[in-house]
Amino acid sequence: MERTHTCGELRAEAVGTQVVLMGWVAKKRDFGVFTFIDLRDRDGVTQVVVSEETAAEAHAKAKNIRGEFVIAVKGEVVRRDEGARNAKLSTGEIEVKVAELLVLNDAAVPPFQLEVAGSENLADEYTRLKYRYLDLRRPALQHNIRTRAKAVAAIREYFDDRGFIEIETPILLKSTPEGARDFIVPSRIHAGKFFALPQSPQILKQITMIAGFDKYYQIARCFRDEDLRADRQPEFTQLDMEMSFVNREQVYREIEGMFNHVTRKVGGIELPAEWPRMTYAEAMRRYGSDKPDLRFGMELIDLSDDLRDTDFAPFAAILSGTRASLPAGESEEQAGGLRSQGEVKCIVVKGRADYSRKQTDELQEFVKRYGAGAMAWIKVGDEVTSSLLKVLGEEKIDQLIATAGAERGDAVLIVAGKKSVVAAALGALRNEVARREDLIDRSKFECLIVTEFPMFEHDEETDAYVAAHHPFTSPMDEDLEMFKTAVNDPSQHHLLGNVRAKAYDAVINGYECAGGSIRIHQKEIQALNFKALGLTPEKARERFGFFLDALEYGTPPHGGFAAGIERTCMILCGTENIRDVMAFPKTASAQDLMMDAPGDVDEAQLDELGIIVRNS
């Protein structure tokens, strides 16, 4: 018996033809003298009917089948009676009248029902991950995994057409101690030495530019041994690309071009030919985030100027940048710097002057997670009420309402503190409120390129500057002099915090979908950068010697980006969970429940590698 059709393709036109379908029993409805079977494969579901009268042998076999049995049926496609059609099925106009039925394989009773009718009451994720092969049979996951395959195919198509060369880089390479934790792989031949899995092919892709390939791309697996999140797994896939002799705008055009091609091909979605651009500074100021979700407004509004004259101690301390506002441990010298300066900002929630005490308390708890000490509120109801009324007085409250642009019926949610904390707290609160108030239009795709990221971030613990993107990112031409001053004059070191980089992110619907930069191609600036990062020439050579050597031999100006395949697919599939777009994901504690990895290895294997495991 040879399959002639899938279970998703038969329509009324096929009526009268003989077909053979193969698939899994999704559902059986037994009426004694005849039995309906919903037969499922990756394409869809077709109802087949087995009658005792016309196919006694097949009918007898049908008696003994159960969900997830694998069967083949041969029979005629017949039109269903007027009242017996099923509009919910694409194949619902027809059914297959079975003449022959073959049980290709039986199946144990599944540990969970693949789809509970009419609800989203799926089994616990633990069970579904353990039996991932069963969960993957669900149409929703089948669809997501196929969408991902289409997206990857579209990406290849885009770059192939534009003359990019797909180059594979090694999975086994050398550990570099900075950045994310590496997964390491022991070497047998060099017992006691280790490879590291790539966190990204960053250096290697730059070397393809030095090697003269001009345009490189790769669908690259990346590994980072860090804690997981709803959108983060320890291994994930990136579209990685790099090009020579380009400026930032030329890279932006490829970002736009690629995403636009993928969304058009996969989802039939038309994104703007040119995406809006916004500097990092503007994004932080207006949205408190470097990846703002632009599907809704509710921008952050600065109330600092209105509060500069206040006696209210917490605000006064924050706004004046006096000692009281500094976190414990921060020195007075640092207080002179810009970063000790705090601010007071707010968002306006339209129509929610009716927030209850419980609700504002919940939101306060929410912002505290981001380091905010408290959340103040003003409710512009029939009467104006506010947690700040006593300390600021009516007049000041009215002034704040005016600055915030709040109208009768609105609620104003206020956070004060260090700039970074205010941004983190209000940026997150903005998303949280939008979610709660259902302000997000899920049919929208709001794209943005965020530009001019800071070159460095200040690490409070070590009081050192670390690369915000990676140590090969080029500073902005405008900031080059400041960069040089900051590196060469120890008293001006803090200026590093103000140096902007030619680094950028692509953001869709609040997800960072891609990021990249123009790289440093001159060894002098690269050396300067290592110095800024506190790497002595010896240390730099130890870690990146081969790369520094490579830079000596005629490096073209170059830049590129990497795009997260999973995050892109999450947006295409409309899911908020990365596991929904990966065939075999790991749990939040980085385990594979299906194969029970990671696991122990034989003593003999360890011996060969020269490894002794310390039992604690």
Add this chain to the structure above:
RNA sequence: GGGGUCGUAGUUCAGUUGGUUAGAACGCCAGCCUGUCACGUUGGAGGUCGCGGGUUCGAGCCCCGUCGGCCCCGCCA
């Protein structure tokens, strides 16, 4: 590393103030049923209440610890 939340039948859940024999639906098993598509119907089996300890005359329920799923903070150049 920290926080939140959940864990009761194969699955999804209910379970009152701590009180008799822990329930429902779906699934499963055995029948009946000529048009279902969440088929209907009759009957049946199925429980270490995650695990360990404690309080109590008595614990699914209270307390402590622990394990696991999910989410968040830190972390993720």
